[in-house]
Amino acid sequence: MLIRNKQSWEMPEHMATPEDVYLNRRQILAAMGFGLAAGMGIMPKLAAAAIEGFPAKRNPSFTLDRDLTPEDEATSYTNFYEFGSSKNISRKAKRLKPDPWSLTIDGMVEEKITINADELIKKLGDQEERLYRHRCVEAWAMAVPWTGIPLEKLVRFARPTASAKYLRFETFHNPDIAPGQRQQWYPWPYVEGITVDEAMNVLPMLVTGIYGKALPNQNGAPIRIILPWKYGFKSIKSISRITFTDEKPVSFWEELQAKEYGFWANVNPEYDHPRWSQKTERLLGSGERVPTQLYNGYAEQVAGLYANMPQDRSLFF
Ligand SMILES: Nc1nc2c(c(=O)[nH]1)N[C@H]1C(S)=C(S)[C@@H](COP(=O)(O)O)O[C@H]1N2
Ligand SMILES: [Mo]
Numbered sequence: 001m002l003i004r005n006k007q008s009w010e011m012p013e014h015m016a017t018p019e020d021v022y023l024n025r026r027q028i029l030a031a032m033g034f035g036l037a038a039g040m041g042i043m044p045k046l047a048a049a050a051i052e053g054f055p056a057k058r059n060p061s062f063t064l065d066r067d068l069t070p071e072d073e074a075t076s077y078t079n080f081y082e083f084g085s086s087k088n089i090s091r092k093a094k095r096l097k098p099d100p101w102s103l104t105i106d107g108m109v110e111e112k113i114t115i116n117a118d119e120l121i122k123k124l125g126d127q128e129e130r131l132y133r134h135r136c137v138e139a140w141a142m143a144v145p146w147t148g149i150p151l152e153k154l155v156r157f158a159r160p161t162a163s164a165k166y167l168r169f170e171t172f173h174n175p176d177i178a179p180g181q182r183q184q185w186y187p188w189p190y191v192e193g194i195t196v197d198e199a200m201n202v203l204p205m206l207v208t209g210i211y212g213k214a215l216p217n218q219n220g221a222p223i224r225i226i227l228p229w230k231y232g233f234k235s236i237k238s239i240s241r242i243t244f245t246d247e248k249p250v251s252f253w254e255e256l257q258a259k260e261y262g263f264w265a266n267v268n269p270e271y272d273h274p275r276w277s278q279k280t281e282r283l284l285g286s287g288e289r290v291p292t293q294l295y296n297g298y299a300e301q302v303a304g305l306y307a308n309m310p311q312d313r314s315l316f317f
Contacts, residue, residue, distance in 0.1 A: 046100035049118045051222055053127035055212030056147045062130040065297065066283065066290070069142035071211045073284045078218045079136065080237060082171065082178035082190065090218040095177040096238065098215075098222035105154075107243035108164035117222045121208060124149045124157060129212065130205065135267050135296045137231035141281040146226050147209030151199050154206050154242070160196060164244035168193045169225060172240040187256065192236040193249025193263065194227065195305075203228055203301050229298040231265040262317030266306070267296040271316040 076090055083089035083096075101117040121127065127147050135141045155167075173189035175181040181188045198204065205226045208215060215221040220237025227234050233253050253261035260274055269279045269292035280289045295302050306315055 046102055046116060048100045049116070050099055051118045051121050051208045051214060053121070054147060054209050054214060056127040056129045056209070058129040058131075058145070062132060064131045064133065064143050066133070066143050067286075068131065069144055069283070070285045074142050074144050074210065075216050075219060077140075077284055079232065080180075080218055080220070081186065082180045082188075082238075083218070084180050090216065092179065093217040096172075096217040096221065097177070098217060098238070101222045101240075103223065103239065104241045105158045105244075106241070107168070107245045108161045109244050110159035110161065113158070117208075120154075120157075121149065121206075121223075124153045124206070127208065129209075132203075132205075132226060132228040133296055134226070134228060134232055134235070135281055135292065137233055137261065137265070137273060137278075139273075139276060139278065139281050139292075140284055141290075141292075142284040144210055145212065146205055146207045147212065148205040148207035148226070150202070151204035151206050151225065152201075155196065155199050158242070158244060160244040163246050164196055165246045166193050166195055166244070166249055167199050168243040168245055168249035169236045169239050170241040170243070171236055171238050187252055189240075190236060190252045191249060191255075192225070192234055192251045194234070196244070198227075198302075198305055201302055201305060203298060229266060229295040229302045231261075231267060233261060234265050260317070262314065264306075264315045264317065266302075266316050267292060268294055268316040270294075271313050 077087045078089060079087065080089050080093060083092040099118070102114055103117055103120060104112070104114045106112040115123075127149060129145050129147050131143065131145050133141060133143050169192045171190035172178075173181060175188075180186070194204070207220070207224050207226045208222060210216070210219055215224065217238075223239050224237040225235050225239065234251070248263060251261070251263065254263060267278075272278050278292055281292050282289055293299075309315060
């Protein structure tokens with residue numbers, strides 16, 4: 001996303017901390033005490049095992065009003081700031097190692113869990129495929145087949161306590177493989193959040209694949225969230241931690257520019273972004289401009305979540 005005015009958090013390139021002041025990986029691990037643990041052979045070894053279940057059976061309840069975006073468009077025009085601010089980051093994203101992948105579920109849960117992504121998916125049940133529209137806040141859009149598990153199943157698996165109100169998602173943090181994370185004026189790691197009520201809705205998916213195959217790195221391998229009624233930045237990629245909490249999470253983009261990227265961020269053509277209109281969107285592939293729909297066309301499934309809230313601009317930022 002483009003940010004027009006230089007803000008206090010925005011440092012010019014030349015002021016960025018030079019790479020040589022960064023601790024190297026061994027120093028960080030040593031500082032954390034892991035160096036010793038690894039040396040003594042008490043670090044658990046993660047075993048590589050690919051996530052299974054591709055292609056998954058399509059769930060016919062989710063239909064589209066438009067053609068699917070060509071696969072090569074949806075997998076080459078991607079937002080993944082960890083690898084740079086351009087859309088063309090797939091080559092850089094090859095450095096990400098999605099297998100084995102450890103994910104921690106913690107916070108207000110009966111029991112903290114750290115589990116490999118493939119094992120987690122196995123425990124959550126059969127994967128399914130759904131065709132969803134996706135709407136970036138920058139006003140481009142696509143329609144793709146995602147493979148995954150309803151997020152609701154993860155919530156049940158996690159056993160949150162009664163006080164948990166929100167899910168806070170965190171992306172991996174490793175500047176050694178993700179050059180964007182060396183740009184210190186960004187509040188890494190990428191964080192997103194939704195309410196537990198939203199997570200229990202029928203739409204959110206814990207996604208592992210696209211077009212019937214495992215996610216390519218640039219689309220958020222090995223595991224991400226998809227929230228098709230919200231602006232795309234909420235659909236966080238390459239998740240390494242999910243925390244249940246009673247505090248409203250502050251997302252990566254909200255921390256950078258709260259006036260432009262808020263917590264709810266539900267799609268609505270009536271509320272413009274401060275710097276551009278949200279009335280229409282450009283389809284990846286054809287380049288066609290089509291009208292944007294309230295809740296990205298998913299009002300039937302999600303409008304009820306917000307029925308008791310002020311129906312104003314704050315719901316749509
Ligand atoms: N970790 C992380 N997740 C992210 C982003 C990102 O930069 N980093 N970009 C977001 C934005 S702005 C969009 S539009 C979608 C894009 O998903 P896609 O590249 O698979 O289309 O991912 C979202 N998830
Ligand atoms: Mo986006």
